[in-house]
């Protein structure tokens with residue numbers, strides 16, 4: 001059961017009305033489900049986010065693992081900051097002996113964007129962390145988490161990938177796969193990780209993608225590529241991905257010609273996620 005228990009902060013009695021009016025914003029409220037505790041500016045917001053996180057935890061685990069996760073021993077705390085902007089998020093993990101020992105999440109943006117984009121994205125990181133019991137390679141962790149976002153965000157990521165190919169140039173796959181920290185071109189890095197993840201999932205599905213990542217970490221990328229995608233090595237995988245991109249581009253151009261319209265390019269905004277040294281992994 002994911003019954004939600006709401007809790008508003010208690011107010012001291014000796015405060016003036018003016019201060020009282022501001023306090024809900026300062027002190028906030030919280031809600032709790034089986035696997036999440038949410039702190040937000042109001043109980044209603046906290047409850048909505050907690051319910052959505054719980055729902056995503058089930059759906060995303062089913063899609064990627066084929067089964068739901070057992071309840072966590074401790075709920076994952078989520079801090080919500082409502083702003084007028086786009087969604088952003090950050091999830092930090094601690095690992096010990098192949099298990100997640102600690103996890104915390106922060107999300108920000110408009111509530112509608114948090115529910116549609118930031119929560120599914122951040123919850124996907126938690127599913128991957130529990131599956132692997134350690135940090136996932138960054139390109140895959142971010143690229144595949146972007147796939148959990150809504151249509152609006154997916155369209156934005158598609159435009160970023162188009163731009164990546166038109167103007168910036170992509171990383172060589174062997175280089176991308178070896179990256180342990182976020183590079184300076186964060187948007188391009190996210191875009192390329194998203195594109196490759198989408199390609200691998202289209203040809204092999206989500207569970208196989210995770211098996212590929214797990215085997216690549218314990219063995220190497222070439223062996224895992226051959227085993228899971230029947231491609232000789234990472235170079236062959238890169239060729240296959242680039243061909244898929246070209247075919248996709250041609251299909252996109254036909255669709256655009258038919259519609260006789262083209263959406264303006266969005267200016268990509270970096271999520272607030274960032275890498276920091278230490279034993280805690282932030283995603």
Ligand SMILES: [Zn+2]
Nearest residue numbers: 142145273283
């Ligand atoms: Zn992320």
